[in-house]
Amino acid sequence: MRRLSTALALVLALPATAEEFNFAVTTDPQTMDPHAVNSTPVLGFLNNVYEGLVRRGKDMSIEPALAVSWEPIGEGEGWRFKLREGVTFQDGAEFTADDVIFSYERASSEQADTSSWFAPVSEVVKVDDYTVDIMTTAPNPIFPDSIANWMMMDSGWAEANGAARPDKEQGNYATLNANGTGPFQVVSRQPDLETVLEPHEGWWGEVEHNLTRVTMTPIQNPATALAALLSGDVDFINPVPIQDVARLEGNPEVRVIQGIEARVIMLGFDQQEGAAESGQGGADMFVDPRAREAVAKAINVPAILQTIMRGNAEVASQMVSPAMRGYSEAHAAPYAYDAEAARSLAEEAGLTGQTIAFKCPNDRYLNDEAVCQAITSMLAQAGMEVSLDAMPVSNYWPELRADNFDMYLLGWSPGTFDAEHPIRFLAATQDDEAKLGSWNFGGYSNARVDELLPMIQSEIDDTARQAMLDETAKILQDEVAYVPLYVQPLVWGARSGVELTQRPDDFFILRWVTVN
Amino acid sequence: MLSFIVKRVGQSILVLLITGLVAFSMFTFVGDPIDNMLGQERTIEDVERLRQQLGLDKPFVVQYYRFLEQAVQGNFGVSYRQGRPVAEILLERAPATLELAAVSGIFAILLGIALGVFTAIRRNGIAANLIMSASLIGVSLPTFLIGILLIYLFSVELGWLPSFGRGDTVDLGGWTTGFLTASGLKALILPSITLGLYQMTLIMRLVRSEMLEVLRQDYIRFAKARGLSDRVVNFRHALKNTMVPVITVIGLQLGSIIAFAIITETVFQWPGVGLLFINAIQFVDIPVMAAYLMLISVMFVGINLLVDILYAFIDPRLRVAA
Numbered sequence: 001m002r003r004l005s006t007a008l009a010l011v012l013a014l015p016a017t018a019e020e021f022n023f024a025v026t027t028d029p030q031t032m033d034p035h036a037v038n039s040t041p042v043l044g045f046l047n048n049v050y051e052g053l054v055r056r057g058k059d060m061s062i063e064p065a066l067a068v069s070w071e072p073i074g075e076g077e078g079w080r081f082k083l084r085e086g087v088t089f090q091d092g093a094e095f096t097a098d099d100v101i102f103s104y105e106r107a108s109s110e111q112a113d114t115s116s117w118f119a120p121v122s123e124v125v126k127v128d129d130y131t132v133d134i135m136t137t138a139p140n141p142i143f144p145d146s147i148a149n150w151m152m153m154d155s156g157w158a159e160a161n162g163a164a165r166p167d168k169e170q171g172n173y174a175t176l177n178a179n180g181t182g183p184f185q186v187v188s189r190q191p192d193l194e195t196v197l198e199p200h201e202g203w204w205g206e207v208e209h210n211l212t213r214v215t216m217t218p219i220q221n222p223a224t225a226l227a228a229l230l231s232g233d234v235d236f237i238n239p240v241p242i243q244d245v246a247r248l249e250g251n252p253e254v255r256v257i258q259g260i261e262a263r264v265i266m267l268g269f270d271q272q273e274g275a276a277e278s279g280q281g282g283a284d285m286f287v288d289p290r291a292r293e294a295v296a297k298a299i300n301v302p303a304i305l306q307t308i309m310r311g312n313a314e315v316a317s318q319m320v321s322p323a324m325r326g327y328s329e330a331h332a333a334p335y336a337y338d339a340e341a342a343r344s345l346a347e348e349a350g351l352t353g354q355t356i357a358f359k360c361p362n363d364r365y366l367n368d369e370a371v372c373q374a375i376t377s378m379l380a381q382a383g384m385e386v387s388l389d390a391m392p393v394s395n396y397w398p399e400l401r402a403d404n405f406d407m408y409l410l411g412w413s414p415g416t417f418d419a420e421h422p423i424r425f426l427a428a429t430q431d432d433e434a435k436l437g438s439w440n441f442g443g444y445s446n447a448r449v450d451e452l453l454p455m456i457q458s459e460i461d462d463t464a465r466q467a468m469l470d471e472t473a474k475i476l477q478d479e480v481a482y483v484p485l486y487v488q489p490l491v492w493g494a495r496s497g498v499e500l501t502q503r504p505d506d507f508f509i510l511r512w513v514t515v516n
Numbered sequence: 517m518l519s520f521i522v523k524r525v526g527q528s529i530l531v532l533l534i535t536g537l538v539a540f541s542m543f544t545f546v547g548d549p550i551d552n553m554l555g556q557e558r559t560i561e562d563v564e565r566l567r568q569q570l571g572l573d574k575p576f577v578v579q580y581y582r583f584l585e586q587a588v589q590g591n592f593g594v595s596y597r598q599g600r601p602v603a604e605i606l607l608e609r610a611p612a613t614l615e616l617a618a619v620s621g622i623f624a625i626l627l628g629i630a631l632g633v634f635t636a637i638r639r640n641g642i643a644a645n646l647i648m649s650a651s652l653i654g655v656s657l658p659t660f661l662i663g664i665l666l667i668y669l670f671s672v673e674l675g676w677l678p679s680f681g682r683g684d685t686v687d688l689g690g691w692t693t694g695f696l697t698a699s700g701l702k703a704l705i706l707p708s709i710t711l712g713l714y715q716m717t718l719i720m721r722l723v724r725s726e727m728l729e730v731l732r733q734d735y736i737r738f739a740k741a742r743g744l745s746d747r748v749v750n751f752r753h754a755l756k757n758t759m760v761p762v763i764t765v766i767g768l769q770l771g772s773i774i775a776f777a778i779i780t781e782t783v784f785q786w787p788g789v790g791l792l793f794i795n796a797i798q799f800v801d802i803p804v805m806a807a808y809l810m811l812i813s814v815m816f817v818g819i820n821l822l823v824d825i826l827y828a829f830i831d832p833r834l835r836v837a838a
Contacts, residue, residue, distance in 0.1 A: 030553075030597050030598065030599070031599060036599075037553070037554070037555055038554075038555025038556065038557055038558075039555045039556075110565075113554055113555050113557075113558065113562075114555075114557070116557040116558075116559070117557070167599070168553055168554075168566065168599070169566070169569055169570060169594065169596075169599075170594050170599065171594060171598070171599020171600055172599075175598075175599040175600075176599075176600070190608075191598040191600065191605075192597075192598065192787070192792070192795065193787045217680075217681065217785070218785075219680060219785045220782065220785070220791075220794070220795065220798075221782055221783060221785065223664055223783075224664075224667070224679065224680050224783060224784065224785050227664075227667045227668060227671055227672050227679040227680070228671075228679045228680050228785075230672045230679075231667075231671040231672045231675060231678075231679045232675070233671070233678055233679050233680065233681075363798075392547060392798070393547075393551070394546060394547025394548060394549070394551070394552065394798070394799070394800045395545075395546075395547040395548070396547075397548060397551040398547065398548040398551075401563075412556075413556075415556070415557060425556070425557070432559065432560050432561060435559045438557075438558070438559050438560055439556070
C-alpha cells in the first residue's frame with residue numbers, strides 16, 4: 001500500500017514543463033524495427049531514433065549523417081562511404097563498419113521489407129573500421145539518395161536479443177524496442193497507446209530542439225484529434241481535416257502548417273487487351289490511347305482542387321511533383337480541360353455507351369472518395385458513363401490485383417525522391433523476375449520506356465540522365481499512360497508556440513522542433 | 517437437473533462454434549491484410565510468400581479450424597499489426613474497458629433509479645417534466661455525437677476535462693487502473709457519461725413507469741390509509757416491488773454496455789478492447805478480430821447460460837419441460 005501511494009504521489013507530482021511535447025498521429029507505427037515495414041508512419045517516426053549513412057535535410061537534400069563523406073568508386077563500380085567516428089548507439093555500443101555490414105544483410109534479407117533498396121547492390125565490403133565500399137552491379141548515380149531511410153542497427157544488440165533478422169509475422173525484440181544512434185531514444189512503448197521518447201544524451205550532432213520528453217499518442221478519430229489540439233492536450237496533430245483548416249486559421253492559439261506532399265494522385269487504366277474477363281465494364285475500353293485522353297480532357301482538376309481541397313493542392317502534369325529530382329520542366333503542362341474535345345474523343349474511341357467501372361479507395365488519400373465522385377460527374381458531362389465503386393483500402397488493393405477495374409485512383413510518393421521511382425514501379429512492363437512494374441495494375445507497356453529505364457538508372461551524367469527522363473515523361477504524357485491529377489496537400493496543426501519544419505515526405509522530425 | 521445443465525452447456529458450445537464460423541467467413545470481406553503489412557516497394561512474390569506463411573491462401577474453414585486448434589490450447593495467435601501475442605494485448609486492454617463499463621454502469625443505475633423514482637413521485641411537477649423531456653435526448657442522440665458535444669464543451673471550451681485517453685494509470689500487478697490518480701479519474705468522467713447516458717435514461721423511464729404502476733396498487737393505498745409516512749410508503753413498499761423487472765433489464769444491459777463501448781472508445785481514444793477491435797478491422801488484423809469476437813460471444817453466451825440455469829432453479833416447470 002505504501003509503495004502504491006508513493007507511486008501515486010510520483011504520478012501526481014510530475015511537473016508539466018514547456019519542453020514536454022505531446023503529439024498525435026493517425027497511424028501508430030506498427031513496429032520499431034526499421035527494416036520490417038517500409039511505410040511512412042514507421043520510417044517517419046524511426047527517423048528520430050535511428051539514423052542512416054546519409055539523411056535528408058530541411059529541403060530534402062542529402063546530407064552526411066553516419067557517413068561523413070562518400071564518393072563513387074572507379075567508373076561507377078560502387079560507392080565508398082567514410083563513416084563518422086565516435087558515434088555511439090543509445091545502449092552505449094560503438095558504431096563501426098561491422099554495423100553497416102550487419103544492417104545491409106538485415107535490411108536486404110528476404111524477411112525485410114526494404115530489400116528493394118538493395119536490388120542494385122552486388123556486395124558490401126568493409127575496408128577498415130570506418131570505411132565501407134558498397135559495390136553496385138551497374139553504375140548507380142542516385143544510390144546515396146535511395147538509402148536515406150536505410151537505418152543502422154547495432155549488430156551486437158540485435159544478435160544478443162535474437163533480432164538478427166526482422167520478423168513481420170511473429171514479431172521479435174526489435175519490434176518493440178529500439179536502439180539507434182539518433183537524437184531521441186524510446187524510453188517506453190505501448191503499441192497503439194503511447195510511445196515516449198527522450199533525448200539521447202550521447203548524440204553526435206548539434207542539438208537544435210529544446211524538448212526533454214516527447215509523447216506520441218495515436219488518435220484515429222480526426223474530430224478527437226482536433227479537439228485534443230484545441231484543448232491543448234496535444235501540441236501537434238497530423239493531418240488536420242481539410243474542411244477544418246479555415247476554422248483553425250481564425251484561432252490564435254493554434255496554427256496550420258500547409259505544404260504539398262511528394263505524393264501525386266493519378267488515374268490508372270486497364271490497358272491489357274482481353275483482360276476484362278471479370279465482367280465489369282466493356283472489354284478493352286482503354287486500350288485505345290484516345291479513350292484515356294478523353295478522360296484526361298474531361299476532368300477539370302483546378303475545379304476539384306478549389307472545391308474539394310479548398311485550394312490546398314497543386315495540379316500535377318507528370319508522375320512526380322516539381323520538388324522531385326528528375327522532374328521534367330519541359331513537360332510541365334498538364335492536360336487542358338476541354339469537355340467538348342473529350343466528348344468527341346470518347347466517341348471516336350468507342351467509349352460512349354459503355355459503362356466504365358471506376359474503383360476508388362475511401363480511406364487512403366485525403367478526400368479520395370469525394371474526388372472520385374467529382375471525376376464521375378465530370379466524365380458524365382463529357383458523355384462518359386461511369387459506375388463508381390469506393391471501398392476501404394484493405395479491399396481496394398486486392399481488387400486492383402485481381403484486375404477488377406477499368407479505371408482506378410492511385411497515389412504515388414517516390415521513396416527515392418527521384419523521377420525514376422514511379423517509372424520503375426508504375427510504368428515499366430510488369431516483370432516479377434526483375435521486380436519491375438509491381439504496381440502497374442493496368443498493364444501499361446512501352447518498349448522504349450522499358451529500354452530507357454535501365455539507362456536512366458545507370459547514367460552518371462546529369463544532363464544525359466535528364467534528357468532520358470524528359471523523353472520518358474513525354475512518352476507517358478503522349479500515350480496518356482496515367483492521368484496525373486494533383487499533388488496531395490500536407491496539412492499539419494500545431495499549438496502557436498511550436499516551431500517545426502515540414503518536409504514533403506510527411507516525416508515529422510523532432511530534432512527541428514522547439515517549444516516556446 | 518444435471519441433464520438440463522449439460523444440455524444447455526452443449527447448446528452454448530454449439531452457438532459459440534457457429535458464431536466463430538460466421539465470423540471467419542466474414543473476414544474474407546473485410547479485405548486483405550497483406551498490403552497493410554508490406555510497404556509500397558514490395559514485390560508480388562513478397563505478397564504471395566507472406567500470404568502463404570500466414571495461411572491466408574487456405575479456405576476460411578481451414579483457417580477457422582487452425583484457429584480453434586490453437587485457441588483450445590490457449591494460443592490466440594499473433595497480431596498482424598503489433599507483432600505481439602493477441603492474448604497479451606487483450607489482457608492489457610481489458611482493464612480499460614471493464615473500468616469504463618463499471619463506472620458508466622454504476623452511473624446509469626444510481627442516477628437512473630433516483631431520477632425514475634423522483635419523476636414518478638412528482639409526476640406533475642415542473643422539474644419532473646423537464647427531466648422527462650431532457651431524457652429524450654439521451655435516448656435519441658447517437659453516442660458519438662454526445663461524446664463529441666461533451667468534448668467540445670468540457671475540454672475545448674471550458675478546459676476542465678481531458679479530451680482523450682485514460683490519463684495516468686497505476687499498475688497493480690497486471691491490472692492497470694485509472695481509479696488511483698487524479699487525471700485517471702478526470703479522464704473517466706466524459707466517456708462514462710457518454711456510454712452510460714442511454715442506459716441511464718432507459719432505467720429511469722423503466723423505473724418511472726413501474727413505480728407509477730405500483731403506486732396505483734391497493735396495498736399502497738392501504739399503507740397510506742394506515743398513516744405511514746410518504747418516505748416509508750415510497751421507498752420501503754413501492755420501490756422494492758418496482759425493482760424486480762428493473763434488475764432483470766439491468767442484467768441484460770450489462771453485456772451491451774461492454775459491446776457499445778466500441779463507439780465511445782473510438783470517440784475518446786479510450787485504450788480498451790473496443791478501440792482495439794476497430795483498429796483491427798481497419799488493418800484486417802484477423803487474429804485480433806477473431807479473438808475479440810470469440811471473447812464477446814463467450815461473454816454473452818455465458819451470461820445467458822447463467823440466467824437460464826438460475827431460472828431453472830427458481831422455476832421448477834422449466835426443469836420438467838427440459
